[in-house]
Amino acid sequence: MWDTTAAEAGSPAQLADLLDRQGYLCDEGLATACFLALRMRRPLFLEGEAGVGKTELAKTLAKVLDAPLIRLQCYEGLDAAQALYDWDFPRQLLHLRAAEAAGVTDVARLEGELYDRRFLVARPLLRALETVPSVLLVDEIDRADDEFEAFLLEVLSDFxxxxxELGTIRAERPPVVVVTSNRTREVHDALKRRCLYHWLEHPSYDREVAIIRRRLPGASERLAGQVARAAQRLRAEDLLKPPGVAETLDWTEALVALGARDLDPDTAAVTLGTVLKYREDQERVRARGLAALLDGGAPSGRT
Structure with a gap:
């Protein structure tokens, strides 16, 4: 284990309890995947739709481990230099000018000083290797290019x-690594094989109600149930972007801020922008009728 706090978790159930204490409710499958990643010292690859709690798990795990969270946000065009390190050229130039003003003429000495560790700017991957303990979150790897994905695989293989200019920097103790993907493209099998894999589903109705109540204690159980029911039904619609748990929480928080006791069609209409972020999705839902979205009991198949 990386940390004495994590060592208290002798089973997936105990780890789930530690996550629960930090406000993250996970099911048995996710708790088991997380537990095994810690025990086997393997990166955890989390895949699923946006808003199901992948990033939040990494943040909560960092709290459980009492370790800093170091986040590498992936995007198209991300390269190794932006993820690893860079040289602080302005500081190097200032040092060079100061040396010249002081009359230093030893070129070899100056070159050695310019590439000293103090001028190295550590980016997320290098910071994670040098910080003990740490949790490295590689967020939305599917947004990065194939070349960066191959580079990341190399780093995760031997840390x-x-x-x-300085030599090889090796992690004294490898960081806990969480890699997430929204599956906007397929990630190569080589990277997945290096990790333990888990697909995150949207939560069940009962679990979503519990999440709302845990994160927003000001929301009544009735309001939490109404919002969770509506979110579950929205996910069954043919939408461009079905709401995730993050949107469910935003919707509930907005309703609480407005002092709403119930989620009725009028209140849903004026707060729809907190849960649906595309105009086409809002128009589709309004066309079908907000009353139909809110009517009825809990969704079938509740667990």
Missing amino acids: TISVP
Whole structure:
């Protein structure tokens, strides 16, 4: 284990309890995947639709481990230099000018000083390797290019980074690694094989109500149930972007801020922008009628 707090978790159920204490409710499958990733010291690859709690798990795990969360947000065009390290050229230039003003003429000495560790700017991957303990979140790897994905696989294989001017930097103790993907594209099998894999589903009705009540204690059980029921039904619609748990929480928080006791069609209409972020989705739902969305009991198949 990486940390004495995590070592208290002798089973997936105990780890789930530790996560629960930090406000993250997870099912048995996710708790088991997380537990095994810690025990086996393997990266945890979380895949699923946006808003199901992938990033939040990494944040909560960092709290459980009492370790800093170091986040690498992936995007198209991300390269190794932006993820690893860079040289602080302005500071190097200032040092060079100061040396010249002081009359330093030893070129070899100046070159050595310019590439000293103090001028190295550590980016997320290098910071994670040098910080003990730490949780490294590689968020939305599916947004990065294939080349960066291959580079990340190399880093995760041995947790070492080569800096030509300084040599090889090896992690004293590898960070806990959580890799997330919204599956906007398929991630290569080589990276998945390096990790333990878990697909996150949207929560069941009962679990979503529990999440709302845990995160927003000001919301009544009735209001939490109404919002969770509506969110479950919205996910069954053919929408461009079905709401995730994050949107469910935003919707509930907005209703609480407005002092709403119930989720009725009028209140839903004026707060729809907190849960549906595309105009086409809002128009589709309004066309079908908000009353139909809110009418009836709990969704079938509640667990």
